[in-house]
Amino acid sequence: MNQPTTSLELVNATRRFGGIVAVNDLSFKVPQGTICGLIGPNGAGKTTVFNLISGFYTPTSGKILFEGEDITGNPPHIVCRKGIARTFQNIRLFSSASSLQNVMVGAHLRQKNPWWFPIVPFLADKEEKMVHDRAHTLLERLGLADVANAPAGSLPYGAQRRLEIARALATNPRFLLLDEPAAGMNPHESSDLMEFIKNIRADFDLTILLIEHDMKVVMGICSHIWVVEYGQCIAEGDADAIRNNPKVIEAYLGEEYLQYA
Amino acid sequence: MNNSAMHRAYTLCAVVLLFAILFYAENNLDTYSIQILNLVAINAILAVSLNLIYGFTGMFSLGHAGFMAIGAYVCTVLILTPEQKESMWILEAIHPWLANLSLPFLLAVVVGGIAASLVGLIIAIPVLRLGGDYLGIATLGFAEIIRVVITNAAPFTNGSLGIKGIPQYANLWCNYGWLVVTVYVIVRLLRSNVGNVFKAIRDDEIAARTMGVNTFYYRVLSFCVGAFFAGVGGALTAALISTIDPKMFTFMLTFNILMIVVAGGLGSITGSIVGSIIITFMLEWLRIVENPISLGDFEIPGIPGMRMVIFSVMLMCIILFRREGLLGMREFSWDALARFVKNPVRFFSRASRSTSGASGK
Amino acid sequence: MMLTPELFIQHFFNALALGSLYGLIAIGYTMVYGILRLINFAHGDIFMLGAYFVFFSTIAFMPAWLAALLVAIALLIMFTTFRDKSKATPAWYWGAQALLLGLAGYYGFISPVEFQPPWVLAVFFAIAVTSACGIVVDRVAYQPLRDAPRISALISAIGISFLIENLGVVVFSGLPRAVRQPDMLVKPIIANISAITGNADSVVRISPMALIVPSVSLLLVSGLLWIIYRTKPGLAMRSISKDIETTRLMGVSVNKVIALTFALGSALAAASGIMWALRYPQIHPYMGVLPGFKAFIAAVFGGIGSIHGAMLGGLILGFIEVFITATFPALSGYRDAFAFVLLIVILLWKPTGIMGARTEEKI
Numbered sequence: 001m002n003q004p005t006t007s008l009e010l011v012n013a014t015r016r017f018g019g020i021v022a023v024n025d026l027s028f029k030v031p032q033g034t035i036c037g038l039i040g041p042n043g044a045g046k047t048t049v050f051n052l053i054s055g056f057y058t059p060t061s062g063k064i065l066f067e068g069e070d071i072t073g074n075p076p077h078i079v080c081r082k083g084i085a086r087t088f089q090n091i092r093l094f095s096s097a098s099s100l101q102n103v104m105v106g107a108h109l110r111q112k113n114p115w116w117f118p119i120v121p122f123l124a125d126k127e128e129k130m131v132h133d134r135a136h137t138l139l140e141r142l143g144l145a146d147v148a149n150a151p152a153g154s155l156p157y158g159a160q161r162r163l164e165i166a167r168a169l170a171t172n173p174r175f176l177l178l179d180e181p182a183a184g185m186n187p188h189e190s191s192d193l194m195e196f197i198k199n200i201r202a203d204f205d206l207t208i209l210l211i212e213h214d215m216k217v218v219m220g221i222c223s224h225i226w227v228v229e230y231g232q233c234i235a236e237g238d239a240d241a242i243r244n245n246p247k248v249i250e251a252y253l254g255e256e257y258l259q260y261a
Numbered sequence: 262m263n264n265s266a267m268h269r270a271y272t273l274c275a276v277v278l279l280f281a282i283l284f285y286a287e288n289n290l291d292t293y294s295i296q297i298l299n300l301v302a303i304n305a306i307l308a309v310s311l312n313l314i315y316g317f318t319g320m321f322s323l324g325h326a327g328f329m330a331i332g333a334y335v336c337t338v339l340i341l342t343p344e345q346k347e348s349m350w351i352l353e354a355i356h357p358w359l360a361n362l363s364l365p366f367l368l369a370v371v372v373g374g375i376a377a378s379l380v381g382l383i384i385a386i387p388v389l390r391l392g393g394d395y396l397g398i399a400t401l402g403f404a405e406i407i408r409v410v411i412t413n414a415a416p417f418t419n420g421s422l423g424i425k426g427i428p429q430y431a432n433l434w435c436n437y438g439w440l441v442v443t444v445y446v447i448v449r450l451l452r453s454n455v456g457n458v459f460k461a462i463r464d465d466e467i468a469a470r471t472m473g474v475n476t477f478y479y480r481v482l483s484f485c486v487g488a489f490f491a492g493v494g495g496a497l498t499a500a501l502i503s504t505i506d507p508k509m510f511t512f513m514l515t516f517n518i519l520m521i522v523v524a525g526g527l528g529s530i531t532g533s534i535v536g537s538i539i540i541t542f543m544l545e546w547l548r549i550v551e552n553p554i555s556l557g558d559f560e561i562p563g564i565p566g567m568r569m570v571i572f573s574v575m576l577m578c579i580i581l582f583r584r585e586g587l588l589g590m591r592e593f594s595w596d597a598l599a600r601f602v603k604n605p606v607r608f609f610s611r612a613s614r615s616t617s618g619a620s621g622k
Numbered sequence: 623m624m625l626t627p628e629l630f631i632q633h634f635f636n637a638l639a640l641g642s643l644y645g646l647i648a649i650g651y652t653m654v655y656g657i658l659r660l661i662n663f664a665h666g667d668i669f670m671l672g673a674y675f676v677f678f679s680t681i682a683f684m685p686a687w688l689a690a691l692l693v694a695i696a697l698l699i700m701f702t703t704f705r706d707k708s709k710a711t712p713a714w715y716w717g718a719q720a721l722l723l724g725l726a727g728y729y730g731f732i733s734p735v736e737f738q739p740p741w742v743l744a745v746f747f748a749i750a751v752t753s754a755c756g757i758v759v760d761r762v763a764y765q766p767l768r769d770a771p772r773i774s775a776l777i778s779a780i781g782i783s784f785l786i787e788n789l790g791v792v793v794f795s796g797l798p799r800a801v802r803q804p805d806m807l808v809k810p811i812i813a814n815i816s817a818i819t820g821n822a823d824s825v826v827r828i829s830p831m832a833l834i835v836p837s838v839s840l841l842l843v844s845g846l847l848w849i850i851y852r853t854k855p856g857l858a859m860r861s862i863s864k865d866i867e868t869t870r871l872m873g874v875s876v877n878k879v880i881a882l883t884f885a886l887g888s889a890l891a892a893a894s895g896i897m898w899a900l901r902y903p904q905i906h907p908y909m910g911v912l913p914g915f916k917a918f919i920a921a922v923f924g925g926i927g928s929i930h931g932a933m934l935g936g937l938i939l940g941f942i943e944v945f946i947t948a949t950f951p952a953l954s955g956y957r958d959a960f961a962f963v964l965l966i967v968i969l970l971w972k973p974t975g976i977m978g979a980r981t982e983e984k985i
Contacts (some may be wrong), residue, residue, distance in 0.1 A: 054471060080473030088471075094464035096528075096590060097457065105461040108454050109473040115482055118453035119446050131454050171473050321773055387970050394661050394776050398918065399969055402962030405915070409959040512911075516784060523777055566791030573785035580778045581766050 006068075007032045007175055007207040008053065008084075013062035015048055015231075022048040024231035025062070030175075030224075035201055035208045037222035039215075039242075045231040046211045047089060050177050053209075054086045055079040066175065081109060085173035087164045089180045089211075095153030099144055099163050102152050103135035106170025110134070135170060141203070142166045158189055162196070169204060176200075178210040182217045190214055194221050219243070268595045276441060283433050295433060296501075301541045302436035303497050306443045308521040308533035310490035313447050315519075316527035317456070318483040319463030320389065321397040323515050325491050327404030328377040330411060330510035332492025333499035334418055336373035337427050339364040340500070345426060349419055356416040366430040370439070370496040377492025378485045380407070385481045392466075401512065412507045423506025424499075431500035439497060443490050448530060450486070459483055463528075517544075520576045526586030531593040536586070547571055625948060627819050628826050633948045635832040639901060641940020642839035646894035647917035648924065648932035649846065650756075650887030656863040656927035657883055659772060663779040664759050665891055666914015667786035670907060671755055672892025673801075673899035674794055675748035679739060681802055687730030689739075693747065694722035696754035703757055703881045741804060749892045756888025757881050759786075765877060790907030801903040807831055831901040842893055843933055846886060850929065855882055863927060916961040923968045925978025934977065939964065 008030040015023040022045045030036050038046050051057045053064055055076040063072045066082055074082070085106075094102050111131060117124035139145045142162050147155055152163060161181060168176060181197065182190040194217055201208050212218045218225060219239040227235040227248050235245045242248055286298060307325060314322045338346075338359055346355050364372065388399045411418045418424075450456055461469040462476050470476050499505045517540075525536025547568040554561045579586065591597075601608040625633065647669055654662040675692075678684040701715055729735055739747065763782040767775040810827040818824075850856035858879045861869045870876050898913065899905050920939045924931025939961055947954045968975060 056467070056470075076467075076470040077473045077475045080471060086471055088468065092465045092468035092471075094461045094468065096464055097460055101457045101460070104454050104457050105469065105474065106472045108458055111454060115450075115455055118449045118455060124453060128453055167472065321776070387966060391969055391973065393772065394659075395922075395969060395973070397776065398661060398915075398922075399966055401915070402919070402965050406959045406962050409956055413955040513784075516780060519777070519780070564792055566788050566796060569788035570785060570792055573781050573788055576781040577763065577778060577785060580774055580781060581763075584770060584774050 005032045006030065007066070008209065009065040010049070010053075011063040011065065013049070013052055013059045013064060015045075015052055015057055016060045022231050023052065023059075026228070026231065026233055027062075028226050028233065028236065030207055030209055032207055033201075033205070034223045035197065035210070035221050037218040037225040038209060038211045038228060039213070039218055039225060040228035044228045046228055047179060048231075049228070050086060050179055050211065053079070053177060054084060080171055080173075083172070083174040084177065085168035085171045085175070086177035087161075087168055087179055087181065089183065091160050091164055093152040093160060093164060093167070095151065097152060098149050099139060099152050099155065099166075100132075100135055100148040102163060102167050103138055103170045104131055106167040107131045107134050107138075109171050138166050138170055142169075142200075157184060161185075161193075165200065169200065173204075174206060176206050176208045178208060178212075180211055180213065182212055182214040185214075187216070190217050191220075193217065197221055271595050279437065279441075280434075283437055287433055297541060297545050299431065299433060299436050299501050300545075301538050302433075302440045303431075303494050303501065304518070304521060304537035304541050305440050305534045306436075306490055306497070307494040307518045308525065308537045309443055309447055309530055310487040310494065311518050312522050312525075312527065312530065312533045313451075313459075313490075314484055314487035316522060316529070316533075317451060317463060318459045318480060319466075320480060320484060321393060322400045322484065322487070323397045323512070323519070324384065324400030324404040325518050326510040326512065326514040327400075327407040328381060328488045328491035329495030329498065329514065330404075330407055330507070331377040331380050332370075332373035332495030333505050333510070334373075334411060334424075335376040335492070336366075336369045336496030337424050337499045337505060338362070338417070339369035339372060340366050340428060340430065341424070349424060349426070350416075352420060352422065353415040355419075359417065366428075366435075366500065370493055370500075373496035374489040374492040377495065378489040381485045381488030382481065385484045389477065389480045389484060401515075404510075404512070404515065408507050408510055411510075418507075421507060423504060423508075425504045427499055427503045427505070429500060429503050431497045436497055436501070439493055443493070444530060444534070447486070447490075451530070455479075455482075460528075520572070522586075523576065524579050524586055526588035526590060528590040529586070529588045529592055531591070532586055532588035535588065539587075543575075544568070544572065626824075627815065628824050629948065631815065631826045632828060633944050635828050637941040637944035638937070639832040639835040639940075640944060641937035642836045642933075643894045643898050643901075643936070644913065644917045644920045644939050645933040645936025646839055646842065646890045647913060648921040648936045649843070649929055650891045651918045652921040652924070652926055652929060652932040653859075653883050653887050655921065657859065657866070657880060658764065658768075658775070660764065660775050661779060661918060662759075662764075662884075662887075663776075663783040663914070664763070664786055665887065666910035666912075666917070667783050667790070668752060668756055668759070668888045668910070669891040669895040669898070669913060670790060670905070670910035671786070672748055672752040672888075672895030673905045673909065674790070674907075675751050675892070676744050676896045677799065677801055677899060677905055678794075679744040679747055680741060685729070686735050687726045687728075689747065690722050690726035690729065692751050694719055694726065696751045697722065699754040699757055700750075700885070703761075703885075704878060745893075745896055748896060749889050752892035752895075753885045753889045756884040756891075759888075760881055760884040765880075787907050787911070794907055796907060798904050798906040801899045801905055803831075803900055803903055807834070807900060829901070831897070835897050835901060838893065838897065839933075842890060843929070846890065847929065849886065855879060859883055912958060919961045919965040921975075922965060923975055925975030928975070928977040931975055931977035935975070 006029045010026055010028050013023055013026045014021065024045075026049065038049060040046055048057065052059050055071075055074050055078065058073045063070055065071065066084060069082070071079055071082060094105065097105075108131065111127055113124050113127050118128070136145070136148065139148050142165065144159060144163055144166060147159060152160065155163060165176075165178070165181070178197070182193050185193060197208065197210070198221060200206065210218075210222070219242075222239065224238060225236065225242045226233050227242060227245075235242060235248045237245070286295060290298075307329070311322070311325050314320050339362060341349070342363065343361050346360055384400070384403045388396060388403065391399055412421050414420070451459065458469070458474055458479050461472065461474065462479055466476055521536040521540050522533055524540060525532030525534070550563065550567045550571065551565055552563045554563070597608075647665065650665045650668070651662060654660060654665070679689060697715075697718060705711070759782055763778045764775055767778055807830050810829050811833070812825055812827050814825050816822050816824055850859060858869065858874045859882070861872070861874070862876060862879055866876060895910070898909075916939060917936060920935035921932045922935070923938065924933070924935030942964065943957060943960055946960060947957050
């Protein structure tokens with residue numbers, strides 16, 4: 001069996017805030033083309049890991065490699081340009097703009113025109129149309145075409161989650177970070193979401209890393225899972241390995257896990 | 262697509278109509294009324310440019326008076342004749358570079374705008390890293406520094422004496438021409454994806470950065486475009502009222518423009534234009550409270566300062582009771598006009614509902 | 623250019639006095655910003671009001687009925703703001719109000735006199751009335767906007783600031799007025815410093831105000847620190863600045879504490895305004911604008927939210943202004959720009975100021 005290529009790799013990443021060590025010497029490799037999960041109790045440092053990868057924080061020490069390239073310390077917009085997109089735990093849409101405009105902002109990366117082109121008549125029309133059409137196609141594929149002109153803030157919760165993913169996809173990523181995509185969803189919605197995530201992974205040829213508390217979702221779609229506690233990785237493996245790891249059961253899953261087992 | 266071509270034709274007709282009205286006004290109205298119309302146009306240019314910076318990109322800038330000052334001084338120095346310069350600079354002789362420099366008015370206005378924009382760029386690089394109210398106070402600080410520098414750089418600016426007798430080139434045609442240019446440029450930018458990016462930065466800067474937006478670049482861009490038109494507005498002001506001195510460009514001036522923008526609606530170009538019409542007329546009309554009024558035998562003395570008191574109270578009322586301003590974020594569009602013409606009652610009931618929805622958020 | 627020891631000592635005291643005045647205003651900014659995250663633009667105008675109230679009661683002969691009425695109104699505002707609503711209105715309050723209104727009526731209708739109280743009384747009168755003005759500013763301009771976006775409150779702050787200035791023009795007239803200083807404050811103190819310089823005729827002349835201002839400021843700031851760190855309302859204030867929602871849940875009447883913050887800050891601004899008017903004896907309705915901005919910058923420099931920082935920032939700004947203009951007279955025209963340059967430098971170098979705490983936005 002040949003070794004799958006690594007998409008994203010954390011090498012001994014550490015992040016301190018004053019005296020608190022939010023992420024402590026964390027290393028993992030996300031193989032190309034997989035869906036992987038990051039789980040752990042609240043405050044374990046999962047979102048900090050995302051912030052390190054997406055460039056909002058610089059690691060205190062350690063490195064982050066994306067497709068073999070060192071991206072440590074790159075600002076968020078550069079990280080995005082390299083092909084990593086993300087969503088947020090508490091949805092961060094441009095709430096006064098329409099759904100379409102939200103996605104168009106994501107698509108602006110593909111624009112090559114200098115900023116003043118739109119001022120000259122007809123000069124920018126072709127590219128504007130390209131961006132507009134691309135955004136529209138994305139909305140269609142994610143089932144949001146009928147709310148294209150509605151303000152993003154007015155959409156129902158589930159649609160906002162999907163719109164946030166559509167916006168992330170518009171940047172043309174090869175790697176997608178999803179921060180609690182199933183938060184606030186009922187079991188029916190979250191099983192839809194699992195299908196949805198699988199589909200977009202295949203359709204857009206992505207590698208996905210997600211943070212999730214809903215064990216059913218994590219166990220259902222992740223091929224590899226890391227369990228984080230106090231900023232350290234305490235266990236890793238596939239769903240079965242995690243399910244049967246006594247350290248995990250003790251530290252995190254506990255009673256809740258038993259219900260699903 | 263056909264629809265949008267129609268709308269372009271309508272817009273063109275509207276501009277032609279505007280200039281027809283101007284032609285009428287120029288030949289039939291007295292100088293005072295024409296002066297007010299001129300002020301409306303200049304205030305609209307300034308308000309639209311501040312709205313781009315603050316209302317659409319979310320940068321609370323209080324530096325508009327500084328940019329205006331730069332535009333005004335650069336333009337003035339370029340359009341005065343060498344003789345005028347020689348007679349005006351009494352305390353200190355004019356700097357030899359400037360003594361014989363002279364440009365046609367239109368070009369001088371553009372140079373004034375570019376100068377303001379360049380200064381905006383220099384200011385933006387350190388200051389735009391800040392957010393919110395710190396940005397406000399820092400831009401205010403820069404405007405104040407610009408004013409102090411102008412007061413002290415007498416060889417270039419004639420210091421605190423100011424400059425008098427500037428040729429009054431800024432007539433109705435010129436001012437409204439520039440207004441049309443300003444609105445055209447800014448609306449085109451805002452309707453393109455660049456505008457979407459500006460608004461994205463305003464709504465959620467962190468999310469915008471995640472979307473690959475170099476927020477700093479776009480903020481600087483918006484700031485410099487705004488500064489350019491503020492400089493143009495300043496240049497036109499100088500050529501309209503024919504005197505400038507550093508005391509003109511205090512925080513009070515920025516406050517007036519801010520008032521127009523807030524009253525019209527942050528994030529609405531239409532609002533800024535409507536706001537500048539209403540507020541310019543109102544400020545002129547309020548002059549009566551400062552002049553003595555005679556009612557038959559009674560003479561009510563005018564109260565100096567009362568005009569600005571009423572003006573401030575109005576701003577307070579708007580911000581306390583109708584925070585989103587007259588139009589909120591709504592814009593004029595031909596579709597909306599068509600809906601209005603078809604059924605005015607329904608138009609307003611829908612409009613008020615959407616407003617309450619926006620304010621409840 | 624080197625300063626001679628004589629000049630150095632004189633400038634030192636000038637700077638100390640100017641810096642203390644900035645510091646006193648800066649404390650008001652820092653307290654309000656610490657609690658509401660709001661630049662109280664009207665604070666410089668409160669400073670102006672303090673100067674005017676003393677001017678009118680001691681020099682321009684304010685009618686006695688008006689003085690009594692103003693005190694009655696100030697008492698009413700303070701009482702309705704701070705009273706314990708669960709208890710009945712105490713008798714002393716009615717008594718005091720009856721007395722004040724009686725005085726106002728007596729002087730107004732029966733025996734009009736112009737009131738010229740001794741300085742000390744006038745100072746207390748001015749501080750009390752200005753303090754009440756601070757509470758009113760909060761009530762009118764900021765309280766309705768507590769839940770609004772911060773920028774709305776900021777625009778409201780700019781609006782109320784312009785309103786006070788222009789009301790000042792209407793009521794006090796826009797012309798600058800000269801403040802006549804009491805004689806004892808005019809005569810400079812002359813000290814022989816030959817011991818230091820070794821030159822027999824080296825003397826320094828220091829205005830008494832340059833000594834009084836720092837001493838009074840020290841007293842006032844100590845009093846304020848006592849209130850903030852040793853009393854229960856002070857504890858509430860500190861806790862609101864950390865987390866307003868939790869403090870509300872703990873049963874603290876947040877609006878009352880905020881009003882107290884405004885009252886204390888305005889009282890200090892009034893004190894500063896009064897001393898300013900005595901030291902630089904000219905007042906006009908816009909006199910608060912520039913010192914206000916500069917004091918805000920001092921507050922940012924010291925680290926916004928920190929009282930020690932505000933005082934320190936004020937002193938540093940005072941020293942910078944005095945000593946740069948003294949050493950490089952060519953730059954004196956740019957004096958008013960120093961503060962703004964300082965602001966931009968500090969914001970770039972250390973936005974939290976020299977004594978401020980670091981906070982990070984949660985993503």
